[in-house]
Amino acid sequence: MIAEMQIRNYSPRTISSYISSLTRLSLHYHLSPDLLSLEQFKDYLSERIAADKISNSTINQAIGAWRILQCDILRHEWTDFKVKRPRSKKKIPEVLSPSQVSALLSSISNVKHHALIALAYATGMRRNEILGLKIEDIDSARSVIIVRQGKGGKQRQIPIKNSLLNILRKYYKKYRPARFLFEGYRPDMQYSPTSFRNILRKAALKSKVNKRVTPHTLRHSFATHMLEQGINLKQLQLILGHNAMKTTSIYLHVADTCSIPVPDLLEIKTNETHG
Template identity: 40%
Template sequence: MNIWKDKECVKIYFQYNAELLKIIKQISGGKYNESENIWIFPIKKYDEIISRFNYKKVENGIIPSINERKEKLREYMVRKGYSPKSIKNYVNHLNRFLIFSNNKTDIESVNKYLLNLLEIKESSHSYCNQAINAIKTYLREANIASEIDLIKIVRPKKEKVLPKVLSMSEVKSIIDVTENTKHKTQLMIAYSCGLRVSEVANLKVTDIDSKRMVVIIKQGKGRKDRIGTLSVKMLEQLRDYYKEYKPTNWLFENQMKNGPIGTRTLQRIFNAAAKKSKINKPATFHSLRHSFATHLLESGVDIRYIQEFLGHSSTKTTEIYTHVSRKSLMGIVNPLDRLG
């Protein structure tokens, strides 16, 4: 539903809904414009209409353009301190929704968009949930929908997808087949510290503390700092890398040497190494992080330490690795092996 002021009248648009139609007919002075598919009321009815529908006022009573809506969301997220990646993702989600809905922001349009994502686009539930988060963030900030309206947005069940984990021999193979010193160092530090691809890209030379034997991961996901252990082998590799490339600010510079390496470049490096080592699993750069956590768990490291290494806010997030760890299965004899 959209309600806005236009000169000396109030206009209301909503797709057919028997409950909304019943409420609107209780307000006197209204006329239905069939050609525009809107209801029109005298301007003096604005406050009554807003009250009846529990509708939060659109600023200045004017429907903003798609670009104005996107900019409003972007500015809000910048003020709240969201990461550039989150801002980009949310703004893109909002943009796709507004194009689909022809700039309509009623709850029915939101639910139709989500149905399109699931049935036509065959998007994952996690993708749809991120779209919902983006749309809700905008609707709240722009004071377009009440919390009662937002509850009507149907959220798909969260998918339980197990992380893609590589064996220790597969990780070793990926590292061994990588001959380029820089590429090998990137893959090694990702696995050694359980880093996200963006965290590898954003490492600085000063983040390597060889005296304390730690790697400082600054402003990771959720704007949190944390530390990872610096292994002896990793330190030796970093020293070889430094002698050859001599980075000054970013640990892994881009080709122009004016900024950090891109995350897509890192993903391509991993894909090339996985292909060369003949690994057919659907693995990504992030699989190095999953493998790090799983291998620690299998070696007996307490899950609370693993939680800290990964930067998780709760052990509940870390517990997903218990579902892919072989440790709990190793003592179980498969009944097939017991058949004579």
């Protein structure tokens, strides 16, 4: 099954998640997963929903792993093993106001942390896309960032402003990362996702932003502010790397398209420090 997913170019994270999902199913019945029936799989999901209150994404992940096992590995007809996916809950994403983003950025004095958060907000990139960026992915001559390993293995280009380029240049001169744009204490190693979250949590407390701020909150805020600046939905879809326009259109419910245009929030000064 691992080989099948590797051939399909699934990300290591997805492969790990799918294998973990089937492993848990197998341990539940103390049977190899190829010996389980459709009814057993459904009963397992029902028990987990009742006992563990698992999310729709966890259910969908289990169904995805189940389908690969049944159809691609065991060569069964999907109609005989099909499980319908749960109805998705339509939630409006929580976003920060321009003043909250400005306060958040102003509160971060560490040069590296400031560059990381500024990049996340100014591009709307996903956390893993940011942490996977390499030095050569920043094309300053064309003012674009090349995302080589986007969701689903897709590549795209994101336009960036001079204000962000200046922040990244200042950071690079001070830290000189060897391989990845943002590295941890060990050279050639990606920056930690946990550290990324902690920077945002501390900045939110320091700036008194009364919201739970995550890397994805910055992505939601970027998308909303871009719509408020007048970008069309198709352009935003391409920048965010969404497969379907429907996914991007959720931001229409959040954006105030009659508001004053959002200023360049990266044009701020901070008392910068190392660390």
